[in-house]
Amino acid sequence: MQTQDCMAPRTARIRSVTNELASGEVFTWTLEHTDGSALAGNPGQFNMLYAFGCGEVPVSISGRTPNGQLQHSIRTVGRVTDAMRTLTAGTEIGVRGPFGTAWPLDEAAGRDLVVVAGGLGLAPVRPLLQLAAADRIHCRKTLVCYGTRTPADRLYPDDLRRCAAHPRIEVRTTVDRGDTGWRGEVGVVPRLLLQGGFDPDHSIAVVCGPEIMMQFSVDALRQVGVADRWIYLSMERSMKCAVGLCGRCQWREHFICKDGPVYRLDQIADLLGISEL
Amino acid sequence: MNPALEQHRLMHGLNDAERTRLLDCAEPHHYAVGTPVLRQGQAANRLVLITAGRVEVRLSGAGARVTSLETLGPGETLGWSWYVPPGRWQFDSWALEATDTLEFEAGCLRSAMSQEHAITEAVLGELVHTLAHRLTAARLRLLDLYANPGS
Numbered sequence: 170m171q172t173q174d175c176m177a178p179r180t181a182r183i184r185s186v187t188n189e190l191a192s193g194e195v196f197t198w199t200l201e202h203t204d205g206s207a208l209a210g211n212p213g214q215f216n217m218l219y220a221f222g223c224g225e226v227p228v229s230i231s232g233r234t235p236n237g238q239l240q241h242s243i244r245t246v247g248r249v250t251d252a253m254r255t256l257t258a259g260t261e262i263g264v265r266g267p268f269g270t271a272w273p274l275d276e277a278a279g280r281d282l283v284v285v286a287g288g289l290g291l292a293p294v295r296p297l298l299q300l301a302a303a304d305r306i307h308c309r310k311t312l313v314c315y316g317t318r319t320p321a322d323r324l325y326p327d328d329l330r331r332c333a334a335h336p337r338i339e340v341r342t343t344v345d346r347g348d349t350g351w352r353g354e355v356g357v358v359p360r361l362l363l364q365g366g367f368d369p370d371h372s373i374a375v376v377c378g379p380e381i382m383m384q385f386s387v388d389a390l391r392q393v394g395v396a397d398r399w400i401y402l403s404m405e406r407s408m409k410c411a412v413g414l415c416g417r418c419q420w421r422e423h424f425i426c427k428d429g430p431v432y433r434l435d436q437i438a439d440l441l442g443i444s445e446l
Numbered sequence: 447m448n449p450a451l452e453q454h455r456l457m458h459g460l461n462d463a464e465r466t467r468l469l470d471c472a473e474p475h476h477y478a479v480g481t482p483v484l485r486q487g488q489a490a491n492r493l494v495l496i497t498a499g500r501v502e503v504r505l506s507g508a509g510a511r512v513t514s515l516e517t518l519g520p521g522e523t524l525g526w527s528w529y530v531p532p533g534r535w536q537f538d539s540w541a542l543e544a545t546d547t548l549e550f551e552a553g554c555l556r557s558a559m560s561q562e563h564a565i566t567e568a569v570l571g572e573l574v575h576t577l578a579h580r581l582t583a584a585r586l587r588l589l590d591l592y593a594n595p596g597s
């Protein structure tokens with residue numbers, strides 16, 4: 170994207186809205202340009218989505234429809250995202266982007282791809298699930314480890330089912346609190362990693378979720394022997410301009426909006442877990 | 447000996463004679479899916495090592511909702527209440543799948559531990575490992591790992 174026009178949003182249309190949770194707290198927009206063409210962007214990157222008259226927020230790319238339209242999943246947490254929840258199909262919004270670094274798909278070739286996600290952190294890695302299920306990542310196998318508070322908080326059940334049915338994808342899910350119908354694992358997501366099932370010397374791990382969850386997942390990955398060089402994280406910090414000018418997302422020497430959000434762990438290991446930063 | 451058992455922490459640092467002494471206390475068991483492995487409140491009389499399948503640890507109380515605390519799988523141990531007063535199971539545990547276990551009888555374990563220092567070390571090593579792991583898991587759940595950072 171050219172720097173001179175990167176601050177000007179382009180108009181896009183919400184093609185459809187899907188509720189991802191019964192609570193309505195998370196919804197997915199399928200977006201298209203006003204001429205019907207698909208928006209650009211790679212898995213791991215984000216767009217600045219602008220609800221006209223209300224405000225702009227960074228949101229990761231959460232997938233593509235079978236005909237290639239870009240999707241974003243949004244959790245309602247505050248002023249802008251609450252307003253976004255009220256927008257219906259056909260509404261026009263502003264979009265700037267795509268911005269930031271992407272998941273290193275090429276590096277997964279010939280390796281075991283370990284996808285670790287917690288809560289809404291499944292959204293930025295969902296494109297990887299879609300690509301893996303369509304045999305479009307040249308990894309040896311894929312292991313998906315996904316944790317949520319409760320079974321009702323699990324996102325994208327269809328994608329998880331599709332992955333679980335694929336011969337080279339294993340899906341492990343866990344919850345903090347089961348309900349009467351839950352027959353799966355109860356426990357925290359790092360524990361799923363300690364169950365093994367992948368070759369730590371020939372793996373690449375991508376981790377996405379709240380920072381605290383990522384920290385403990387990194388500990389588990391290190392414990393089973395995955396080197397920092399093969400662990401990637403998506404850092405989500407509050408941001409404004411998205412092009413490294415305003416400094417809102419500055420993380421010591423990093424501007425997360427342009428140097429991230431996807432980082433290789435060995436590039437940021439000394440910063441992770443420092444709450445003052 | 448089953449290679450998974452040979453590698454298990456319970457066997458760490460034990461010579462052949464000590465391993466045999468420890469395994470003399472153990473018997474294999476099988477639980478069909480949906481059957482209880484341990485019942486809260488009953489006398490704690492054994493240490494259970496899961497060798498296959500999956501077990502759910504539950505907390506229940508009169509009138510209280512049953513809460514699933516954790517699921518455990520192969521290589522994990524449960525049933526430490528025989529070592530800790532008052533010697534009654536603190537939790538229920540149920541087989542979520544057809545489950546195989548190796549169960550060490552508490553009296554036999556105690557006597558083996560009193561005679562062989564290496565066995566005490568191995569058993570307590572596994573106990574500390576298990577407690578540390580469960581404590582970390584409990585703390586992580588208190589942190590609410592998946593919460594929105596701002597919430």
Ligand SMILES: Cc1cc2nc3c(=O)[nH]c(=O)nc-3n(C[C@H](O)[C@H](O)[C@H](O)COP(=O)(O)OP(=O)(O)OC[C@H]3O[C@@H](n4cnc5c(N)ncnc54)[C@H](O)[C@@H]3O)c2cc1C
Nearest residue numbers: 226227228229242243244246247248249250405406407596
């Ligand atoms: C690179 C990047 C990718 C993101 N991807 C997604 C996504 O795919 N889906 C999605 O729903 N959200 C995503 N977010 C978070 C999203 O941008 C914020 O939730 C949003 O900006 C909140 O705006 P608001 O006006 O609704 O809430 P505000 O009124 O600004 O804030 C409400 C609450 O949300 C918290 N909050 C604000 N920013 C963030 C943040 N970055 N992460 C977590 N909590 C925050 C605040 O601390 C506050 O407590 C992403 C953020 C970044 C930086």
